[in-house]
Every structure is written in C-alpha cells, then in structure tokens.
Amino acid sequence: MINSHxxxxxxxxxxxxxxVVMISVIIWFAYSVTKEGKNSTVSKTFFWGFVAVLVVVGFxxxxxxxNTIPWVKQDMHRGDTVAAQQFDIVVEDHEFILPADEMIxxxxxxILFDVTSNDLTYGFGLFRDNNSMVMQMQVVPxxxxxxxxxxxxxxxxxxxxxEYSGPAGYQMIVPDAVTVVGCS
Amino acid sequence: xxxxxxxxxxSKTGFFKTLIDGNEGGLKADGLTPAQKLSLRFVVIxxxxxxxxxxxxxxxxxxxxxxxxxxxxxQYFGILTAHPLVGIFGSSYxxxxxxxxxxxxFLMKKPLWSLKVGQASFLLIxxxxxxxxxxxxxxxxxxxxxxxxxxxxxxxxxxALGGSFFILGIALVMVGSLLFVLNVFKSIMYTxxxxxxxxxxxxxxxxxxxxxxxxxxxxxxxxxxxxxxxxAIARGSVDVALNALIITFSGVxxxxxxxxxxxxxxxxxxxxxxxxxxxxYWWGLDLVADGLVLIFVAGTWYLLAMxxxxxKLFMQNIARAALAVxxxxxxxxxxxxxxxxQSQPAILKIVSGELVTAFELxxxxxxxxxxxxxxxxxxPLKMTNELKFLLGGLLGxxxxxxxxxxQADMGLNRILHNTQWIIGPHVHVAIIVGLGMTLxxxxxxxxxxxxxxxxxxxxxxxxxxFWGTLVGGIGMGAFMGMAGLxxxxxxTIYMEGEFAPYMWLAGISxxxxxxGFVFFMINIIMSVGLKxxxxxxxxxxxxxKDLVPAD
Numbered sequence: 001m002i003n004s005h006x007x008x009x010x011x012x013x014x015x016x017x018x019x020v021v022m023i024s025v026i027i028w029f030a031y032s033v034t035k036e037g038k039n040s041t042v043s044k045t046f047f048w049g050f051v052a053v054l055v056v057v058g059f060x061x062x063x064x065x066x067n068t069i070p071w072v073k074q075d076m077h078r079g080d081t082v083a084a085q086q087f088d089i090v091v092e093d094h095e096f097i098l099p100a101d102e103m104i105x106x107x108x109x110x111i112l113f114d115v116t117s118n119d120l121t122y123g124f125g126l127f128r129d130n131n132s133m134v135m136q137m138q139v140v141p142x143x144x145x146x147x148x149x150x151x152x153x154x155x156x157x158x159x160x161x162x163e164y165s166g167p168a169g170y171q172m173i174v175p176d177a178v179t180v181v182g183c184s
Numbered sequence: 185x186x187x188x189x190x191x192x193x194x195s196k197t198g199f200f201k202t203l204i205d206g207n208e209g210g211l212k213a214d215g216l217t218p219a220q221k222l223s224l225r226f227v228v229i230x231x232x233x234x235x236x237x238x239x240x241x242x243x244x245x246x247x248x249x250x251x252x253x254x255x256x257x258x259q260y261f262g263i264l265t266a267h268p269l270v271g272i273f274g275s276s277y278x279x280x281x282x283x284x285x286x287x288x289x290f291l292m293k294k295p296l297w298s299l300k301v302g303q304a305s306f307l308l309i310x311x312x313x314x315x316x317x318x319x320x321x322x323x324x325x326x327x328x329x330x331x332x333x334x335x336x337x338x339x340x341x342x343x344a345l346g347g348s349f350f351i352l353g354i355a356l357v358m359v360g361s362l363l364f365v366l367n368v369f370k371s372i373m374y375t376x377x378x379x380x381x382x383x384x385x386x387x388x389x390x391x392x393x394x395x396x397x398x399x400x401x402x403x404x405x406x407x408x409x410x411x412x413x414x415x416a417i418a419r420g421s422v423d424v425a426l427n428a429l430i431i432t433f434s435g436v437x438x439x440x441x442x443x444x445x446x447x448x449x450x451x452x453x454x455x456x457x458x459x460x461x462x463x464x465y466w467w468g469l470d471l472v473a474d475g476l477v478l479i480f481v482a483g484t485w486y487l488l489a490m491x492x493x494x495x496k497l498f499m500q501n502i503a504r505a506a507l508a509v510x511x512x513x514x515x516x517x518x519x520x521x522x523x524x525x526q527s528q529p530a531i532l533k534i535v536s537g538e539l540v541t542a543f544e545l546x547x548x549x550x551x552x553x554x555x556x557x558x559x560x561x562x563x564p565l566k567m568t569n570e571l572k573f574l575l576g577g578l579l580g581x582x583x584x585x586x587x588x589x590x591q592a593d594m595g596l597n598r599i600l601h602n603t604q605w606i607i608g609p610h611v612h613v614a615i616i617v618g619l620g621m622t623l624x625x626x627x628x629x630x631x632x633x634x635x636x637x638x639x640x641x642x643x644x645x646x647x648x649x650f651w652g653t654l655v656g657g658i659g660m661g662a663f664m665g666m667a668g669l670x671x672x673x674x675x676t677i678y679m680e681g682e683f684a685p686y687m688w689l690a691g692i693s694x695x696x697x698x699x700g701f702v703f704f705m706i707n708i709i710m711s712v713g714l715k716x717x718x719x720x721x722x723x724x725x726x727x728x729k730d731l732v733p734a735d
Contacts, residue, residue, distance in 0.1 A: 035563065036564050042557040062593055140527060166335060
C-alpha cells in the first residue's frame with residue numbers, strides 16, 4: 001500500500017530528473033544560440049508536438065494520482081463512507097482539545113478526524129517522530145473539516161497546526177497524540 | 185548593450201570620482217525627459233524595496249537556522265507578513281510599472297497619456313509600501329498576506345491601530361495600481377494633441393484580444409493594431425485592476441472592523457463566512473500570482489526576444505491566443521489554493537483547482553517555446569546581459585511552473601500544502617529566478633534608452649549578479665523544497681533546529697542572491713554616479729512629452 005513517504009519519494013525522483021533535463025536544455029541552448037547554425041527553421045510540427053506533450057502531462061498527472069494515491073478517492077467519497085473510528089477534535093485559543101489524551105487507532109481501518117474551530121482558521125496535520133508529514137487539512141471556522149485516513153504502520157504521531165493563526169500558532173503541537181496499533 | 189570592463193586603477197580618487205560622477209561622466213540627469221525620469225524613479229525605488237525584501241528574507245533564513253535573540257516571535261511574523269508584500273508591490277510592481285509606462289508609449293509610438301497620473305502612481309505605491317512596512321515593523325501587525333478571516337480582525341493578537349495603518353498602506357498601493365492601469369489603457373487609446381484621430385475602440389479591441397477572437401470567424405482577417413507586448417501589458421493590466429478591486433474591498437471590510445474596535449465596539453467576526461471570504465480573497469490574490477505575473481512575464485519575454493533579435497516573434501498569432509487563454513485561466517484558477525479545505529466543493533477543486541490550473545503549464549510552455557524559437561531563428565546571437573538574464577528567467581519559470589502544477593493536485597496537495605515545497609521550488613524560484621531575472625533582462629535592455637546611453641561600469645559585476653541570482657535562487661528553492669518534502673512547514677518556527685542542514689544550505693544560497701544583488705547595485709550606482717542617481721528625483725529641465733530627448 002502506498003503511503004505519503006512513497007509518494008514523496010516518487011515526486012522527488014521525477015521532479016529531480018525533470019530539473020536536470022530542463023537545466024541541461026537551457027545550457028545547451030545558451031551554448032548553441034551563440035553559434036552559426038545550419039537549420040534556420042523551427043518546425044511547426046515540433047511546436048504542436050510540444051503543445052500535445054504539455055496537454056498530456058498536465059491532465060494525466062491528475063488521472064495517475066487519482067488511480068494510484070489511495071487517499072484521493074477516499075477523500076472524494078468520504079461522505080458515503082462509514083468510518084471504523086471517529087475522533088471529534090476542537091480547536092480554540094491556539095489549542096487542540098482532544099477527545100482523549102492519546103487517540104488509539106487501529107491499523108488498516110478507516111479513521112475519521114472531524115475538527116472544529118471555534119475561532120480562527122487553523123491547520124490539522126499528523127507528523128511522524130522524524131517530523132515528516134502523514135497528512136494535513138485546513139480547519140476553517142464555521143465549516144465542517146473532516147478527513148478520512150487509513151494508517152499502515154504502528155507508530156506514534158504528533159498533531160501540529162499546519163496553518164498560520166497568529167504568532168502563538170507555531171506552538172500548536174501535541175506530541176504522541178495518535179497511536180497506531182495492530183499492524184502486522 | 186555596450187559595456188566596459190572593470191577599471192584597473194585602484195586609486196581612491198578615481199573610485200570616489202566614479203562613485204559621484206558615474207562611469208565616463210555617468211548619467212546626465214539634466215538631459216533626461218520627464219518620461220525617462222518617471223520610469224527611472226519607479227525602477228530605483230523598486231530596487232531599493234527589493235533590497236528590503238532580500239534583507240528580510242535573509243533574516244528569516246538565519247532565523248530558521250538559529251533563533252536570533254533580538255528578533256522576537258511577534259517581530260519574526262511581522263517580517264514574514266511584510267516580506268512578500270514589499271517584494272511584490274514595493275519591488276516587482278514598481279519595476280514592472282516603471283518599465284511598462286515607458287514601453288507602452290514607446291511601442292505605440294506616442295507619448296504617455298499622463299505623466300502626472302504616472303507620478304501619482306509612483307508616489308502612492310512608494311508611500312503605501314513604506315506605510316504598511318513601517319506599521320508592521322512598529323506594531324507587529326502580522327496577519328500575513330493571506331489575511332485568512334477572522335485573523336486580520338483578531339484584536340487579542342494584533343493592534344487595531346497598527347492594522348489600520350497597514351491596511352491604509354495596502355490601499356494606497358492599490359489606488360496607485362489602478363492609476364497605472366488607467367494610464368496604460370488611455371495611452372493605448374488616446375489621440376495626442378494635434379495628431380490625426382486614432383481609432384480608440386479598435387485599439388482597445390486589439391489590445392484585449394477581441395480582434396484576434398473575431399478573426400477566427402472572419403474570412404478577411406483584420407490586422408492587429410497593437411504590438412504583441414502591448415497586448416500582453418493590457419491583458420495583464422486587466423488582472424491588476426481586478427486584483428486591486430478585490431484587495432481594496434477586503435481591506436475596507438477589515439478596516440470597518442478595526443475602526444469600530446478603536447471606538448470600543450467589537451463587531452461579530454462570524455458575520456463573515458470564513459470559507460466564502462477565502463474564496464473571494466484568493467480569487468483576487470491569485471490574479472497576481474497566476475494572472476498578471478505570468479501574462480506580464482510572457483509579454484516581456486516577447487519584447488526582449490524581438491529587441492534582442494530584431495525580428496518578428498515566432499508564431500505570434502498563437503502567442504496572442506495563448507495570452508488570451510491565460511487571462512481567462514487567471515480568472516478561474518483560484519481553487520488550487522483551497523485543495524486542502526474540506527468544505528470547498530469537490531467540483532471547484534477538480535475543475536478550477538486541477539484542470540484549469542493545468543492550462544498554465546500549456547500557456548507558459550507555449551510562451552517559453554515561442555521565445556526560445558524566436559531566439560533560435562536569429563542565430564548566432566551575442567551572449568549579452570539581456571540575453572543571459574532572459575534565459576535565466578525562462579529557466580526559472582520552466583522549473584517553477586511544473587512544481588506548481590504538481591502541488592495543484594488533490595493527492596499531492598494533501599502532503600505538500602503549506603510546506604516549504606510550496607514556497608521554495610514554486611514561489612521563490614518563480615519570483616527570484618523567473619520574474620527577477622526577466623526584470624533584470626528588461627532593465628539591461630532598456631538601459632540605453634532610459635539613461636541616454638550610460639555605459640555600464642563593470643561587466644564582471646553583472647556576471648557575479650547573474651550567477652548569484654541563478655545559482656542562489658535555484659539552490660535556495662531546491663533546499664527549501666527538500667525540507668518541505670521531509671515535512672517542514674512554512675509560516676512557522678522550528679525552535680529545535682529540526683531542519684537545520686537544509687536551512688543552512690538554503691541560507692548559503694540566499695546569501696548568494698544577496699551578494700549578487702549588492703554587486704548589481706554597486707554596478708548601477710557606479711555607472712550612473714550618485715549625482716545622476718539623485719538627479720533622477722529632481723524636476724526635468726526638458727519641457728517635452730517625448731520619451732527620449734530629440735537629439
């Protein structure tokens with residue numbers, strides 16, 4: 001099963017490869033454009049081919065992620081899904097008010113986090129011990145902010161606000177707030 | 185352009201003489217027309233504000249490596265609030281507006297519609313930027329540029345008085361921007377005194393792309409009355425105006441809450457729906473990031489390509505059409521900023537957030553291709569400052585736009601939103617490398633016209649500036665991006681040095697940008713001389729509407 005770590009590695013590899021190609025093209029162009037060249041035309045077929053590649057890349061990205069990243073479909077259809085566990089969390093005065101000191105979630109089950117803000121716009125993110133992100137969402141006052149997630153590793157996760165809510169917001173961290181159990 | 189090599193004389197007298205008088209006599213301010221002075225004022229103040237933003241940026245880079253004891257947390261977030269606004273409005277807007285108030289009449293072959301309105305724009309944006317910067321510095325008003333409701337009206341955290349001055353400063357900038365737009369459109373359409381009547385309506389139609397659109401259905405195509413770069417400036421100006429209206433509207437709303445609070449009445453912040461506010465605010469704000477910047481930049485690339493090669497643009501009708509598409513895209517693209525807002529309707533996330541955003545890859549890709557093809561067809565070209573900075577600008581957007589497309593995906597946004605990835609490989613590479621280097625290319629290209637041919641003091645200083653900006657900008661974006669992929673958030677502080685290795689590398693890269701900029705400024709000042717520099721701000725002795733002196 002793909003998790004956020006795998007997705008980010010894939011993105012790192014793809015984007016790094018792209019950056020290397022793009023920089024190489026510009027270096028080659030900068031060198032070549034100062035030299036006398038044989039070919040004095042740019043083919044329109046080449047141009048339209050390039051545009052076609054942009055169209056395919058631009059739109060296929062979303063098809064690929066929709067079909068490979070598990071939380072996309074899960075998120076889009078969360079209204080029709082019954083969660084195995086639900087945690088209602090309140091945020092107020094730059095503090096997370098949790099239903100329990102430690103929220104224990106079962107591995108490979110759909111867990112719903114429903115977060116309500118009573119004042120400002122905040123963020124709700126889960127982070128591993130090494131500070132890498134598992135997921136996040138915005139927490140907007142006056143609206144429902146719910147996210148469905150499936151965990152696949154036994155681990156302890158911190159909650160952190162992922163949106164700026166004033167200078168006090170950077171301290172909005174609850175270590176070891178979520179504990180995942182039951183993974184083989 | 186003509187450049188000199190660095191002087192070999194190390195005599196102090198020679199150095200100070202050049203510093204005061206400029207290179208080979210420097211800038212003769214008495215010989216500058218009012219139009220030249222106006223544009224140069226915009227550019228000089230824009231560069232000074234870039235210096236502000238660069239120093240603020242470096243302070244924050246250092247803060248992310250090690251907490252600076254004399255900068256408190258409130259001050260840090262005050263800097264974080266001012267930094268992008270000074271960078272965009274104080275620097276980019278000033279430089280771009282100054283250049284365009286010269287380029288539009290230059291390409292339309294007639295005087296600027298109103299020098300007075302131009303001067304009013306200059307003063308309003310310069311004073312407005314200083315006002316919001318100073319109010320943030322003094323009062324620590326720190327609601328960020330995003331101003332997510334109800335944070336800007338949270339008077340438990342922020343001073344209502346300081347906030348009022350902050351909003352007033354932004355409002356001045358917006359009024360100055362609207363006057364710029366007025367000047368651009370009037371300059372395109374008006375008939376100068378004593379001239380044969382100009383077809384104002386047809387010129388406007390050409391500038392906004394209606395002529396091109398109608399041509400699709402006509403057997404006999406009408407010619408474009410407005411050069412392509414002017415069309416780009418006009419279309420980008422539409423977004424400037426819409427952005428200014430939205431920001432001003434939001435500012436007035438916030439100001440109402442502030443003023444009532446100062447009179448002892450606290451209005452209920454729940455009267456405003458936070459998500460609806462976020463939608464309209466991002467609709468307006470995104471007209472900068474995903475609208476006018478991309479359109480203005482494409483227009484500037486086209487202008488530079490034509491100036492450098494002296495030839496027509498490759499496939500210019502397609503380039504015009506792409507600009508029109510970009511304008512429409514810019515009005516419908518805002519929802520990619522709300523992909524992590526769970527109450528945002530899914531249809532908006534998919535259509536506006538993902539699919540329409542993907543068009544930016546296409547329109548920017550076309551702009552890059554058209555510019556490169558135009559240069560390619562004119563081989564061999566000399567690697568001048570304007571050409572190398574142009575290539576740097578193309579590379580910057582070539583890297584930053586795909587980074588943006590990746591984060592505008594519902595799957596990836598879930599783990600990228602508000603991380604350093606967003607602000608590094610996407611925003612800073614786009615602004616510092618893409619936009620910044622494009623603007624430097626424009627400054628080098630327009631330099632002879634604006635200064636009546638002042639010779640640049642040092643070629644190697646411009647080379648240091650080039651590499652400092654390119655390597656520093658890409659490097660900083662890359663290391664911030666790596667930290668973001670490891671989970672490092674933006675808009676927060678890490679007290680334990682959690683991402684220190686990446687932040688050290690990003691800080692060193694940032695220092696390269698700053699070093700490059702310092703060399704650029706020294707080079708500019710040594711070229712024009714302090715006398716010439718100060719002379720830009722005095723009244724022109726030439727009573728003419730012409731852009732450049734008659735002789």
